[in-house]
Amino acid sequence: MAGIPDKIQTWQMVQPTVYNRETKETIPGKLEKKEIPVPELKAGEVLVEVAGCGVCHTDLGYFYDGVPTVSKPPLTLGHEISGTVVAGDPKWIGKEVIVPAVMPCRQCILCKTRRGNRCLDQKMPGNSIGIYGGFSSHIPVPGIDLCEVKGRGNIPLSHLAVVADAATTPYQAAKRADLQPGDNVAVIGITGGVGQYVGQTAKALGAKTVIGIARNQEKLDRALKFGADFVINSKDKDIKAVSTEFKDICKKNGLPNFGWKIFEVTGAKGGQEIALSLLGFIGKLIVVGFGMAKTEYAIGRLMAFDAEIIGTWGCLPEYYPIVLDMVLKGKINIESFVEVRPMSSIASTFAEAHKVPPMKRIVLTPDF
Ligand SMILES: [Zn+2]
Ligand SMILES: [Zn+2]
Numbered sequence: 001m002a003g004i005p006d007k008i009q010t011w012q013m014v015q016p017t018v019y020n021r022e023t024k025e026t027i028p029g030k031l032e033k034k035e036i037p038v039p040e041l042k043a044g045e046v047l048v049e050v051a052g053c054g055v056c057h058t059d060l061g062y063f064y065d066g067v068p069t070v071s072k073p074p075l076t077l078g079h080e081i082s083g084t085v086v087a088g089d090p091k092w093i094g095k096e097v098i099v100p101a102v103m104p105c106r107q108c109i110l111c112k113t114r115r116g117n118r119c120l121d122q123k124m125p126g127n128s129i130g131i132y133g134g135f136s137s138h139i140p141v142p143g144i145d146l147c148e149v150k151g152r153g154n155i156p157l158s159h160l161a162v163v164a165d166a167a168t169t170p171y172q173a174a175k176r177a178d179l180q181p182g183d184n185v186a187v188i189g190i191t192g193g194v195g196q197y198v199g200q201t202a203k204a205l206g207a208k209t210v211i212g213i214a215r216n217q218e219k220l221d222r223a224l225k226f227g228a229d230f231v232i233n234s235k236d237k238d239i240k241a242v243s244t245e246f247k248d249i250c251k252k253n254g255l256p257n258f259g260w261k262i263f264e265v266t267g268a269k270g271g272q273e274i275a276l277s278l279l280g281f282i283g284k285l286i287v288v289g290f291g292m293a294k295t296e297y298a299i300g301r302l303m304a305f306d307a308e309i310i311g312t313w314g315c316l317p318e319y320y321p322i323v324l325d326m327v328l329k330g331k332i333n334i335e336s337f338v339e340v341r342p343m344s345s346i347a348s349t350f351a352e353a354h355k356v357p358p359m360k361r362i363v364l365t366p367d368f
Contacts, residue, residue: 004047004087007035009368010076010136011346017064029063031347033368034074036131039140046088046143048099052158052340052363053134054080056165057193059126060354070128077126078134080363082149082161089143096149096157098324099125099134101165102314103145117172117314134161135346137366147320151328158365159338163324166193166361167332168315169288170201170263171323176312177261177286181206184255186246188275189266189289190228191219193361196337198263198288199227201323204331209255213242213274214266219359226333234274243277258282267291283307336360342367 010033017029041047059077061067069075081099085092103123104116111119125141126133132140149160179185185202189195190212196219199210204227212228214220215235223231230249234242250257258281264271267289276297279285283305302309315323326332339360341349344367353362 005038005138008038008136008138009366010034010036011343012074012076013063014074016062016073019066031350038138041088041140044089044143045140046085046092046146047138047140048081048083048097049086049138050081050083050134050136050366052082052161052365053078054161054164054166055349055353055362055364056080060350063350064354071130075126075131076133076136079124079126080161080165081125081134081139082157082164086138092143092146097146098149098160098163098320099139099141100145100147100315100317100320103142103317117316135343135364137368145317147317147324149324153328155328155335158340158363159334160327161363162334162338162361163320163327167197167327167334168320168323169194170198171319172315173198173263173286173288173312174201174205176310177263177284179205179207179261182208184209184260186211186213186260186262186278188213188262188264188271190214190223190231191216192265192357194288195265196223196226197332198265199223200332203227204326211246211249226336239273239277242274246278261286263288265289269293269295279305279307281305281307285309287311338363340365
Protein backbone atom coordinates (compact mmCIF):
# COMPACT_ATOMS: atom_id res chain seq x y z
CA MET A 1 0.00 0.00 0.00
CA ALA A 2 1.22 3.43 -0.86
CA GLY A 3 1.84 5.93 1.90
CA ILE A 4 0.55 9.44 2.37
CA PRO A 5 1.77 11.68 -0.46
CA ASP A 6 3.18 15.19 0.03
CA LYS A 7 1.00 16.56 -2.72
CA ILE A 8 -2.05 15.51 -4.70
CA GLN A 9 -1.42 15.26 -8.43
CA THR A 10 -4.46 16.30 -10.39
CA TRP A 11 -5.99 17.33 -13.70
CA GLN A 12 -7.66 20.59 -12.86
CA MET A 13 -10.42 22.25 -14.83
CA VAL A 14 -8.77 25.67 -14.79
CA GLN A 15 -11.59 27.08 -16.84
CA PRO A 16 -14.70 25.59 -18.46
CA THR A 17 -15.63 26.28 -22.07
CA VAL A 18 -17.15 29.75 -22.35
CA TYR A 19 -19.59 30.65 -25.09
CA ASN A 20 -20.31 34.31 -25.67
CA ARG A 21 -23.86 34.65 -27.01
CA GLU A 22 -23.28 38.14 -28.37
CA THR A 23 -20.02 37.62 -30.23
CA LYS A 24 -20.80 33.93 -30.84
CA GLU A 25 -17.22 33.26 -29.79
CA THR A 26 -16.21 30.11 -27.95
CA ILE A 27 -13.28 30.21 -25.56
CA PRO A 28 -12.14 26.60 -25.19
CA GLY A 29 -12.02 25.11 -21.69
CA LYS A 30 -8.69 24.30 -20.08
CA LEU A 31 -7.54 21.20 -18.21
CA GLU A 32 -4.12 21.45 -16.59
CA LYS A 33 -1.93 19.09 -14.65
CA LYS A 34 -1.38 20.56 -11.19
CA GLU A 35 -0.06 19.77 -7.76
CA ILE A 36 -2.32 20.70 -4.87
CA PRO A 37 -1.72 20.36 -1.13
CA VAL A 38 -3.01 17.36 0.79
CA PRO A 39 -5.57 18.95 3.14
CA GLU A 40 -5.57 18.32 6.85
CA LEU A 41 -8.12 15.55 7.32
CA LYS A 42 -10.99 16.37 9.66
CA ALA A 43 -12.49 13.83 12.05
CA GLY A 44 -14.10 11.02 10.08
CA GLU A 45 -12.41 12.00 6.81
CA VAL A 46 -10.12 9.77 4.80
CA LEU A 47 -7.71 10.18 1.92
CA VAL A 48 -8.42 7.81 -0.96
CA GLU A 49 -5.74 6.85 -3.45
CA VAL A 50 -7.70 6.84 -6.70
CA ALA A 51 -7.72 3.57 -8.68
CA GLY A 52 -10.05 4.85 -11.37
CA CYS A 53 -12.51 7.65 -12.11
CA GLY A 54 -15.22 7.30 -14.73
CA VAL A 55 -15.93 10.02 -17.29
CA CYS A 56 -19.61 10.90 -16.86
CA HIS A 57 -21.87 12.94 -19.12
CA THR A 58 -22.16 15.36 -16.19
CA ASP A 59 -18.41 16.10 -16.33
CA LEU A 60 -18.77 16.94 -20.01
CA GLY A 61 -21.71 19.20 -19.14
CA TYR A 62 -19.51 21.11 -16.67
CA PHE A 63 -16.60 21.35 -19.09
CA TYR A 64 -18.36 22.05 -22.38
CA ASP A 65 -21.97 23.01 -21.93
CA GLY A 66 -22.04 25.78 -19.34
CA VAL A 67 -23.44 23.65 -16.50
CA PRO A 68 -22.06 25.42 -13.40
CA THR A 69 -20.20 23.54 -10.66
CA VAL A 70 -21.07 24.42 -7.05
CA SER A 71 -17.39 25.02 -6.16
CA LYS A 72 -16.14 27.50 -8.71
CA PRO A 73 -13.18 26.65 -11.00
CA PRO A 74 -10.35 25.99 -10.79
CA LEU A 75 -11.41 22.59 -9.48
CA THR A 76 -10.93 18.97 -10.44
CA LEU A 77 -13.90 17.19 -11.99
CA GLY A 78 -14.76 13.50 -11.58
CA HIS A 79 -17.30 11.86 -9.25
CA GLU A 80 -17.20 8.17 -10.25
CA ILE A 81 -14.37 7.00 -8.03
CA SER A 82 -12.90 3.78 -6.69
CA GLY A 83 -9.67 3.49 -4.76
CA THR A 84 -7.84 2.56 -1.57
CA VAL A 85 -7.88 4.46 1.71
CA VAL A 86 -4.34 5.54 2.62
CA ALA A 87 -4.88 8.03 5.47
CA GLY A 88 -7.42 9.31 7.98
CA ASP A 89 -9.90 7.31 10.04
CA PRO A 90 -7.84 4.25 11.13
CA LYS A 91 -10.72 1.81 10.66
CA TRP A 92 -10.71 2.50 6.92
CA ILE A 93 -6.97 2.45 6.23
CA GLY A 94 -5.93 -0.12 3.65
CA LYS A 95 -9.50 -0.84 2.54
CA GLU A 96 -10.62 -0.76 -1.07
CA VAL A 97 -13.63 1.48 -1.49
CA ILE A 98 -16.15 3.04 -3.81
CA VAL A 99 -16.85 6.71 -3.16
CA PRO A 100 -20.57 7.52 -3.63
CA ALA A 101 -21.13 10.24 -6.22
CA VAL A 102 -23.42 12.13 -3.87
CA MET A 103 -22.89 12.13 -0.12
CA PRO A 104 -25.81 13.33 2.00
CA CYS A 105 -25.37 15.54 5.11
CA ARG A 106 -27.23 13.03 7.32
CA GLN A 107 -28.55 15.89 9.48
CA CYS A 108 -31.41 17.47 7.55
CA ILE A 109 -35.05 16.48 7.35
CA LEU A 110 -34.56 14.94 3.90
CA CYS A 111 -31.74 12.75 5.19
CA LYS A 112 -33.81 11.76 8.22
CA THR A 113 -36.78 10.75 6.10
CA ARG A 114 -34.83 8.50 3.69
CA ARG A 115 -34.72 11.13 0.93
CA GLY A 116 -31.02 11.79 1.54
CA ASN A 117 -30.17 11.05 -2.09
CA ARG A 118 -31.61 14.53 -2.74
CA CYS A 119 -30.21 16.15 0.42
CA LEU A 120 -29.85 19.86 -0.31
CA ASP A 121 -26.60 19.97 1.60
CA GLN A 122 -25.07 16.98 -0.12
CA LYS A 123 -21.48 16.88 -1.28
CA MET A 124 -20.35 15.64 -4.66
CA PRO A 125 -16.70 15.10 -5.61
CA GLY A 126 -15.75 17.14 -8.66
CA ASN A 127 -18.58 19.57 -8.00
CA SER A 128 -19.14 20.58 -4.39
CA ILE A 129 -16.28 19.36 -2.19
CA GLY A 130 -14.07 22.35 -2.82
CA ILE A 131 -11.32 21.88 -5.36
CA TYR A 132 -11.22 18.09 -5.09
CA GLY A 133 -12.37 15.62 -7.71
CA GLY A 134 -11.68 12.14 -8.97
CA PHE A 135 -9.33 12.94 -11.85
CA SER A 136 -6.48 12.96 -9.36
CA SER A 137 -3.97 10.74 -7.63
CA HIS A 138 -5.84 11.16 -4.32
CA ILE A 139 -9.03 12.66 -2.93
CA PRO A 140 -10.15 13.53 0.62
CA VAL A 141 -13.72 12.35 1.37
CA PRO A 142 -15.94 11.62 4.40
CA GLY A 143 -15.42 8.03 5.57
CA ILE A 144 -19.02 7.46 6.65
CA ASP A 145 -20.38 7.13 3.13
CA LEU A 146 -17.76 4.82 1.66
CA CYS A 147 -18.71 1.43 0.28
CA GLU A 148 -16.12 -1.22 1.08
CA VAL A 149 -15.11 -3.55 -1.74
CA LYS A 150 -14.55 -7.15 -0.72
CA GLY A 151 -14.15 -10.29 -2.78
CA ARG A 152 -13.87 -8.59 -6.16
CA GLY A 153 -12.18 -11.63 -7.71
CA ASN A 154 -10.74 -10.77 -11.12
CA ILE A 155 -12.58 -7.48 -11.51
CA PRO A 156 -10.03 -4.64 -11.38
CA LEU A 157 -10.76 -2.06 -8.69
CA SER A 158 -10.62 0.69 -11.34
CA HIS A 159 -13.56 -0.88 -13.20
CA LEU A 160 -15.67 -0.75 -10.06
CA ALA A 161 -15.55 3.06 -10.27
CA VAL A 162 -18.71 2.82 -12.38
CA VAL A 163 -20.58 1.56 -9.32
CA ALA A 164 -20.13 5.06 -7.86
CA ASP A 165 -22.59 6.57 -10.31
CA ALA A 166 -23.60 4.83 -13.54
CA ALA A 167 -24.50 1.52 -11.90
CA THR A 168 -26.10 2.90 -8.73
CA THR A 169 -28.32 5.66 -10.14
CA PRO A 170 -30.49 2.95 -11.78
CA TYR A 171 -31.00 1.20 -8.45
CA GLN A 172 -32.34 4.37 -6.85
CA ALA A 173 -34.53 4.87 -9.94
CA ALA A 174 -35.86 1.31 -9.56
CA LYS A 175 -36.66 2.05 -5.91
CA ARG A 176 -38.52 5.23 -6.92
CA ALA A 177 -40.43 3.16 -9.46
CA ASP A 178 -41.24 0.58 -6.79
CA LEU A 179 -39.97 -1.99 -9.27
CA GLN A 180 -41.24 -5.46 -8.41
CA PRO A 181 -40.54 -8.93 -9.80
CA GLY A 182 -42.82 -9.50 -12.76
CA ASP A 183 -43.01 -5.83 -13.76
CA ASN A 184 -42.85 -4.77 -17.39
CA VAL A 185 -40.24 -2.14 -18.06
CA ALA A 186 -39.31 0.15 -20.94
CA VAL A 187 -35.97 1.94 -21.02
CA ILE A 188 -35.62 4.94 -23.33
CA GLY A 189 -31.89 5.40 -23.94
CA ILE A 190 -30.92 1.86 -22.96
CA THR A 191 -27.65 2.23 -24.88
CA GLY A 192 -26.27 5.05 -22.72
CA GLY A 193 -23.73 4.95 -19.90
CA VAL A 194 -26.50 4.86 -17.29
CA GLY A 195 -29.26 3.46 -19.49
CA GLN A 196 -27.70 0.06 -20.05
CA TYR A 197 -27.45 -0.40 -16.27
CA VAL A 198 -31.14 0.56 -15.97
CA GLY A 199 -31.96 -2.41 -18.24
CA GLN A 200 -29.62 -4.76 -16.39
CA THR A 201 -30.79 -3.60 -12.94
CA ALA A 202 -34.46 -4.00 -13.86
CA LYS A 203 -33.79 -7.54 -15.04
CA ALA A 204 -31.66 -8.35 -11.99
CA LEU A 205 -34.53 -7.17 -9.77
CA GLY A 206 -36.90 -9.56 -11.51
CA ALA A 207 -38.57 -7.53 -14.26
CA LYS A 208 -40.55 -9.84 -16.53
CA THR A 209 -39.94 -7.84 -19.67
CA VAL A 210 -37.46 -5.12 -20.58
CA ILE A 211 -37.97 -3.26 -23.84
CA GLY A 212 -35.03 -1.02 -24.74
CA ILE A 213 -35.40 1.95 -27.05
CA ALA A 214 -32.49 3.92 -28.55
CA ARG A 215 -30.90 4.89 -31.85
CA ASN A 216 -27.61 2.99 -32.10
CA GLN A 217 -28.16 -0.51 -33.53
CA GLU A 218 -24.79 -1.90 -32.45
CA LYS A 219 -25.44 -0.85 -28.86
CA LEU A 220 -29.06 -2.08 -29.05
CA ASP A 221 -27.79 -5.50 -30.11
CA ARG A 222 -25.48 -5.47 -27.11
CA ALA A 223 -28.42 -4.50 -24.84
CA LEU A 224 -30.18 -7.70 -25.96
CA LYS A 225 -27.38 -9.66 -24.32
CA PHE A 226 -27.55 -7.64 -21.12
CA GLY A 227 -31.07 -7.23 -19.80
CA ALA A 228 -33.23 -6.28 -22.77
CA ASP A 229 -35.76 -8.81 -24.12
CA PHE A 230 -36.74 -6.63 -27.05
CA VAL A 231 -35.30 -3.50 -28.60
CA ILE A 232 -36.67 -0.77 -30.82
CA ASN A 233 -34.38 1.36 -32.95
CA SER A 234 -35.95 4.83 -32.87
CA LYS A 235 -33.52 6.41 -35.34
CA ASP A 236 -35.33 8.44 -38.01
CA LYS A 237 -38.72 7.28 -36.70
CA ASP A 238 -41.47 9.53 -35.43
CA ILE A 239 -43.10 8.95 -32.05
CA LYS A 240 -46.11 7.30 -33.64
CA ALA A 241 -43.93 4.72 -35.43
CA VAL A 242 -42.08 3.91 -32.20
CA SER A 243 -45.27 3.51 -30.19
CA THR A 244 -46.80 1.33 -32.92
CA GLU A 245 -43.71 -0.90 -32.82
CA PHE A 246 -44.02 -1.01 -29.05
CA LYS A 247 -47.67 -2.03 -29.22
CA ASP A 248 -46.85 -4.72 -31.79
CA ILE A 249 -44.27 -6.25 -29.45
CA CYS A 250 -46.84 -6.25 -26.65
CA LYS A 251 -49.51 -7.83 -28.83
CA LYS A 252 -47.26 -10.54 -30.26
CA ASN A 253 -45.94 -11.51 -26.85
CA GLY A 254 -49.11 -11.35 -24.82
CA LEU A 255 -47.91 -8.36 -22.82
CA PRO A 256 -50.42 -5.94 -21.28
CA ASN A 257 -50.91 -2.44 -22.65
CA PHE A 258 -51.04 -0.96 -19.14
CA GLY A 259 -48.89 -0.80 -16.03
CA TRP A 260 -45.56 -0.29 -17.77
CA LYS A 261 -42.75 1.28 -15.80
CA ILE A 262 -40.95 3.57 -18.22
CA PHE A 263 -37.46 4.88 -17.50
CA GLU A 264 -36.42 7.95 -19.52
CA VAL A 265 -32.63 8.10 -19.42
CA THR A 266 -31.76 10.33 -22.39
CA GLY A 267 -32.80 13.69 -20.94
CA ALA A 268 -33.46 14.71 -24.55
CA LYS A 269 -36.76 16.03 -25.90
CA GLY A 270 -37.09 13.16 -28.39
CA GLY A 271 -36.66 10.55 -25.69
CA GLN A 272 -39.05 12.32 -23.35
CA GLU A 273 -41.70 12.49 -26.04
CA ILE A 274 -41.40 8.75 -26.68
CA ALA A 275 -41.59 8.04 -22.94
CA LEU A 276 -44.71 10.18 -22.54
CA SER A 277 -46.38 8.53 -25.52
CA LEU A 278 -45.85 5.11 -23.92
CA LEU A 279 -47.22 6.14 -20.53
CA GLY A 280 -50.57 4.41 -20.11
CA PHE A 281 -53.05 3.22 -17.50
CA ILE A 282 -51.52 2.85 -14.01
CA GLY A 283 -48.13 3.43 -15.63
CA LYS A 284 -45.13 5.13 -14.12
CA LEU A 285 -42.64 7.32 -15.93
CA ILE A 286 -39.36 7.69 -14.07
CA VAL A 287 -37.20 10.56 -15.26
CA VAL A 288 -33.55 9.49 -14.89
CA GLY A 289 -31.95 11.62 -17.62
CA PHE A 290 -31.37 15.34 -17.23
CA GLY A 291 -31.86 17.93 -19.95
CA MET A 292 -33.19 21.46 -20.33
CA ALA A 293 -35.77 20.65 -23.02
CA LYS A 294 -39.37 21.78 -22.48
CA THR A 295 -41.62 18.94 -23.45
CA GLU A 296 -45.37 19.31 -23.84
CA TYR A 297 -47.85 16.90 -22.27
CA ALA A 298 -51.54 17.01 -21.43
CA ILE A 299 -51.06 16.33 -17.72
CA GLY A 300 -54.76 15.69 -17.32
CA ARG A 301 -53.98 12.30 -18.82
CA LEU A 302 -52.24 11.38 -15.58
CA MET A 303 -55.62 11.68 -13.89
CA ALA A 304 -57.39 9.64 -16.53
CA PHE A 305 -54.63 7.01 -16.53
CA ASP A 306 -54.13 7.02 -12.75
CA ALA A 307 -50.49 7.30 -13.79
CA GLU A 308 -47.39 8.95 -12.34
CA ILE A 309 -44.36 10.89 -13.49
CA ILE A 310 -41.50 10.69 -11.00
CA GLY A 311 -38.05 12.25 -10.92
CA THR A 312 -35.04 10.51 -9.42
CA TRP A 313 -31.62 11.77 -8.42
CA GLY A 314 -28.43 9.96 -7.46
CA CYS A 315 -28.46 7.03 -5.08
CA LEU A 316 -28.47 6.68 -1.30
CA PRO A 317 -25.07 5.45 -0.03
CA GLU A 318 -26.97 2.72 1.86
CA TYR A 319 -27.83 1.06 -1.45
CA TYR A 320 -24.23 0.87 -2.69
CA PRO A 321 -23.38 -2.45 -1.02
CA ILE A 322 -26.51 -4.00 -2.59
CA VAL A 323 -25.51 -2.84 -6.07
CA LEU A 324 -21.88 -3.85 -5.57
CA ASP A 325 -23.09 -7.30 -4.53
CA MET A 326 -25.17 -7.60 -7.73
CA VAL A 327 -22.08 -6.61 -9.74
CA LEU A 328 -19.74 -9.02 -7.93
CA LYS A 329 -22.28 -11.85 -8.29
CA GLY A 330 -22.51 -11.19 -12.03
CA LYS A 331 -26.17 -10.15 -11.98
CA ILE A 332 -25.04 -6.83 -13.39
CA ASN A 333 -22.21 -6.98 -15.91
CA ILE A 334 -19.77 -4.08 -15.90
CA GLU A 335 -16.79 -5.70 -17.63
CA SER A 336 -18.36 -5.45 -21.09
CA PHE A 337 -19.12 -1.77 -20.57
CA VAL A 338 -15.84 -0.34 -19.28
CA GLU A 339 -12.78 0.91 -21.11
CA VAL A 340 -9.72 1.96 -19.13
CA ARG A 341 -7.41 4.75 -20.29
CA PRO A 342 -4.55 6.65 -18.64
CA MET A 343 -5.64 9.84 -16.90
CA SER A 344 -3.16 11.84 -18.99
CA SER A 345 -5.52 11.30 -21.94
CA ILE A 346 -8.20 13.34 -20.15
CA ALA A 347 -8.34 16.22 -22.65
CA SER A 348 -8.58 14.03 -25.75
CA THR A 349 -10.93 11.61 -23.97
CA PHE A 350 -13.26 14.46 -22.99
CA ALA A 351 -13.21 15.81 -26.56
CA GLU A 352 -13.91 12.40 -28.02
CA ALA A 353 -16.71 11.54 -25.58
CA HIS A 354 -18.28 14.95 -26.07
CA LYS A 355 -18.33 14.45 -29.84
CA VAL A 356 -19.71 10.91 -29.94
CA PRO A 357 -21.00 8.99 -26.92
CA PRO A 358 -18.44 6.17 -26.47
CA MET A 359 -19.36 2.47 -26.78
CA LYS A 360 -18.12 1.91 -23.24
CA ARG A 361 -17.80 3.97 -20.08
CA ILE A 362 -14.28 5.37 -20.04
CA VAL A 363 -12.51 5.04 -16.71
CA LEU A 364 -9.33 7.07 -16.31
CA THR A 365 -6.56 5.63 -14.15
CA PRO A 366 -3.89 7.88 -12.57
CA ASP A 367 -0.55 7.95 -14.46
CA PHE A 368 1.04 11.07 -12.99
ZN1 LIG B 1 -22.26 11.14 -13.17
ZN1 LIG C 1 -29.18 16.13 4.37
